[in-house]
Amino acid sequence: MGSTHLPSPGFEGIEVDRSAGAFSGGQETEMVQLLGPDGRLGSDPVFSDYAKRIDPEQLRGFYADMAKIRRFDQEATALQRQGELALWVPLTGQEAAQIGSGRASHPQDYIFPTYREHGVALTRNVDLAELLKQFRGISNGGWDPRQTNFHLYTLVLAAQTLHAVGYAMGIQRDQKAAEAAGSSDAKAAVVAYFGDGASSEGDVHESMVFASSFNAPVVFFCQNNHWAISVPTSVQTRIPLANRAKGYGFPGIRVDGNDVIAVHAVTEWALEHAREGKGPVLIEAYTYRVGAHTTADDPTKYRESAEEAEWRAKDPLQRLEAYLRAEGLADDAFFAQVKADGDELAAYVRRTTHELEVPDIQSAFANVYAEAHPLVAEEQAWFEEYSAGFVGEEAEGGDNN
């Protein structure tokens, strides 16, 4: 199961590292794969060196993370079905793309997710119960991005790719200032997550133009999960999405998004590339949304179950389990523990969801502006007075219907 990845041919005018993996722009592209669906480890001329950095403990951690987030996904789906969440956005099938890339980031890196990156959130130590607030109608975010360097979810597709580039431009300036001051702060980069659907948005184009022009330390991580709700990737693009990077003048790599080892290796390479000041990288993680777009979606209306079955055979967890067992790196006790940990997380999330404090509208008034605002103050005062008029009625059991 060796990789057929080829080095970049390079192109005129822009110097591209041969190891960058910028592929030719044809219909087909090479895909970096190290751990195949059969659980056997292959090799790659560039990325095997990165894969070798992963020790057995980390590898078991990748598996534990993937299993944990899949269990969380099941629990959140169940919570939605039981009316506890307004909506859920399942990630099943994309665990390797998210855990592999998330675990490759360093604490000082800053992550801009879309809204399905629950696995990345796990790797950034976001409290997963906090993450459910948005889907329970309690807040539009829930966690503090400054604590985790994991930004709030962005629902307007691709808007965050520009924020990522701007943030990276800020890092560039900070590092320049730090270097001038003789400081040796750890260098940082930014990861912008988006999907094959969002790749058609103009903001993705503009973000890649800005990133390229300013050589911003940003990694564009596109999870090509094959379906933008009901529309297949073929409607978004005629060429592999990774190949688009060539048009912007930076490396683009397609990686098997269900191969956590390859995803980690490629992302680690890309983040080093960015942190070292070599500019942006586009990674296309070739994966599949095994479930529905959201709990409001019905995939039977637009795709064949045979396709889903084909992708289930490429499951990211199964192949890593096969590898760990074959190499003697994990035993039954390990997998039992992973299952127990997942159940514990699910129980925690279920319990906490019920306990999540429902805010009152005062918190909405409080945060429209950072500084005092007379109109907001006036409307808030009116609402308080208006609400006070109902206090007696409520005490008497009055009915407003």
Next chain:
Amino acid sequence: MTTMTIAKAINEGLRATLKNHPKSLLMGEDIGPLGGVYRVTDGLIAEFGADRVVDTPLAESGIIGTAIGLALRGYSPVCEIQFDGFVFPGFNQITTQLAKMHSRSLGKLMVPVVIRIPYGGGIGSIEHHSESPEALFAHTAGLRIITPSNAHDAYWMIQQAVQCQDPVIFFEPKRRYWLKGEVDTEKPGPAEDPFKAHVLRDGTDATVVAYGPLVPVALAAAHAAAEDGHSVEVIDLRSISPIDFDAVTDSVKKTGRLIVAHEAPTFGGIGGEIAARISERAFLHLEAPVIRVGGFHMPYPVAKVEEDYLPDIDKILEALDRSLAY
């Protein structure tokens, strides 16, 4: 006191900002060596370098979106949108992202981005270069919108916009860029609060509220009305969001009549909002309905007929006559 044009006053305000606020930076199309199409950023790249005065790719969403990212990293970007009609590719970033970031993070994140937009007509320009889109932004909670009408305000208000922790849209009255005025660069004086309106002329018979490019027109109309024996109070709104309703209410309680003038179309505009608020706050003081003077419900017309479209002295005087006739 120094005499300078509004364009120069903004230029000096930006220079002071870049000097005093190390995390501030300017971004926009052609703002570097060219100094912007109106030369508002003239000379700044030579003084502060390309990391602080950034010639960006030609993409408005990109400018606003990356400015949001820079703000999240602790910077204070000042974006230039080249013309009013070109802000719309960035409208999504402004309304769905910039305006909501503080709120959706429950107050944890600050995005102190300033967006400078030259606006308004009267310069004989081609399509998309003469519009007044302020109401589209005023309808969006989370944004602040201010617009100077004179050089002293311009010098101070641009600096105050950068200091504000909220996103601020700074509308520049482009046909008044060359209007000269006295600027006190030592202290703001009455310009201390950019969100307060200024009474520029006292009067007793009617109040005319205007902002940005129409302030000199309103003052000229008040001058003409005085010759006819009518005492007209003129208020420069200065801030479009929030609006200083207290100042307008106080004036109307005194005069009993209100005319609101802006270049933007009257339908769905700022004038309608002021009329509604004043009818709530000062109903029993009003001697006549609030009258709006503004653009027609049409795309901004071609330059050769823009004189018929734009509010001018006569249109304000006609509105005054109607008000006084009640």
